Amino acid sequence: MKTIFKHIKGDKTIWAIFAVLAILSFMPVYSASTNLVYLVGSGSTLGYLVKHMVLLIMGFGIIYGVHKIPYRYFSGGSVIMMPIVIILLIFTLTQGTTIGGANASRWINIPFVGIGFQTSTLAGLVLMVYVARYLSRNKEKEIKFKESLFQLWLPVAAVLILILPANFSTTAIIFVMILVVTFIGGYPIKYIAFIIGAGLVALTFFVLVAKAFPDAMPNRVQTWKNRIENFSNPDEKEAYQVEKAKIAIATGGPIGVGPGKSVQKNFLPQSTSDFIFAIIIEEYGLAGGFLIVSIYFLLFFRMFVVIRKTTTIFGTLLVVGVGCPIIFQATINMAVATNLFPVTGQTLPLISSGGTSIWMTCFALGMILSVSASKEETEEDILDDNPLNILHETI
Template sequence: MSTEVDEIEVKGPDVTTENRLTKHTFSFLLSKIKGDRVIWAIVALLALFSFLPVYSASSNLAYLYGDGNTFSFLIKHFAHLGLGFGIMYWIHKIPYHYFKGLSIIMLPVIVVLLLFTMAQNTTIGGANASRWIRLPFVGVTFQTSTLAALVLMTYVARYLSKIKNKEISFKETLLPLWLPVFLILILILPANFSTTAIIFSMVMMLVFLGGYPLKYIMIILSTGVLALTFFVLVAKAFPDSFSNRVDTWVNRVENFVDNKDTQEDYQIERAKIAIARGGIIGTGPGKSVQRNFLPQSSSDFIYAIIIEEWGLIGGVFLMLLYLLLLFRLVIAAHKCSDVFGKLLVVGVGLPIVFQALINMAVAVELFPVTGQTLPLVSSGGTSIWMTCMAIGMVLSVSKERELMKKEEQSLGGNIKKKRVEEENPLEILSEAL
């Protein structure tokens, strides 16, 4: 009897030590991540959830382009997410005021990259992929327009914070604000209309929230519509002067309006069949049938596969996650006392939710086929990396708020009013320019 008691007494401390070690490890990991913990949790949930639909939907790609092994696509998706979370962690450690100067430095780099992308005319799998460039030595393809959107939104937020509470004329803003915006949009438009439209819409929303005069916004909107109309007419008159991507997105819009029977219509019909098969509770993970017929089942139309396998419950749950992310973005922007921080959160965070809603709308034919992925859920490296970079910037803003609160508590409220950007050489550069 005493032996049994001794054994229990020996085992007891080991279990307690294990629990303490686990708690210590968990606390250590939590101490390393800063910013809004709810946003961290949402991003982690979306990433974890993405493995099942990506693994299921990649069977079609494995059959067409591989040896039938879907596990390699799962490993590739894991690598993309791993690198994405590494980028997010690294970015959220940077004080967000540094992004002011970085946006000015990166703007000419982005223009050069977009010009190089247009000149390279990449093909992937025998198809035109003029939106991508292939990085030398590593053989990785990269979509430059997504990075351009992130840099441009940061640049616009920087400029709006600079002219806040100042009387400005429309002429004064043409060169520093609208020239970079329209230059980048013009370089993206021939290959990617949907991304151009999203960037332009987000810029319009940002300048409106940033207090830019409404009458000037109407002038820019009118100019944008006229420029797009002129471009489409020129593309129709001289079709050989542009890449076939122009014909692709023009035909998508025309077919959506006229309801013609095309390849895009075939994709939409298959997506709607998948949604109808899913019903309320779905057919079950890995039991999708339409994944074998949808050409972009793991990227553009992954939401239809999710509903087929997880039903309306899974689809609504995923939508609620994105709406919760939107709610936390609004809170992060509201809590930030700096104008640039507020505009940065809105400028780089809101397009993520907007893109997710567009992807869902395409699956149910509320929008024409756009080629926009479901952020953090669809397969694809560039989309995941740029989304994680944007989330990292948002977390950097929310982190600064936490640091200020801790400093106020430690100093008993007697905090020296010395701004971070005064010690930032990149901020000094941006103010000088």
């Protein structure tokens, strides 16, 4: 055990948070997977648990490997990865396959593994690092809007436009987080206001095009419209999941009905992912729900501890850019389960089942730990991040 801790660097509390969330996720995923087994008729509860454990073990490997990389490499690495993620997003949009009868335009299948990979999650992570890189390199300069349009906002727009048709909620989260990072990074507020306006115009244009050519993007705009309308004026059919989630929460009470004794898990189609927080409250009560919220709050607090100790602008913006979306996503997931927000399809980080969400969350935590483990990086080191040099050093 001492040997393991000897090789683990960075904020020990963040390591502990990962371990606690991983351990706490086993019982809810195992319990909620009965829905998939008995109603969908696929796999076994033990099989889903083993798969979830394997994904978390792989996630630990990702955190460990990433936190060993000096975080300055992520700056130039984002430039290398940007065209790759754009190609992946285009491929994802054009594949047009289905997974389990559902639209799979958000996923691509990993050959020989049988796991779907959500490319938008990877794209969002790369984009955050890219934005942090741009802002840190121009912190001491006067930012010219025309130059920033090509260097910053053109790549951002390209990625968001490719994510939008299949996943509006992820697009919105990434866009909001980018605005937060640019504001913290000192990007002029008047330019941010213009970008917000341009984003709203682009979204309106997309909706009009989608309505004019419904065969090109079937049901996407209608799905968004239905979710918003059903949140304000729910009907019996469309509000089914939300109603079952509310029943689960009401049934839980202060201490819950007990591990594995949830009833609503048999009725919630997304009980292992989107609505797992409702199952946690049903089985472990408000005490269990409060514990989960407290852990995410502690993670948020530790990010600021890391930021306070960081000696570079890029390190600060990197932690904000890749860390805050984890907390934001967790907040949205819990808000959906408690009917405070329309259904979005966002999972609960490190607790919900799903490979892509776990892996990308672990990659982000690895980056944060890399920043917290670094004590000798300087702003000059960060600026010396030529992608060609990084490729050469990697090879």
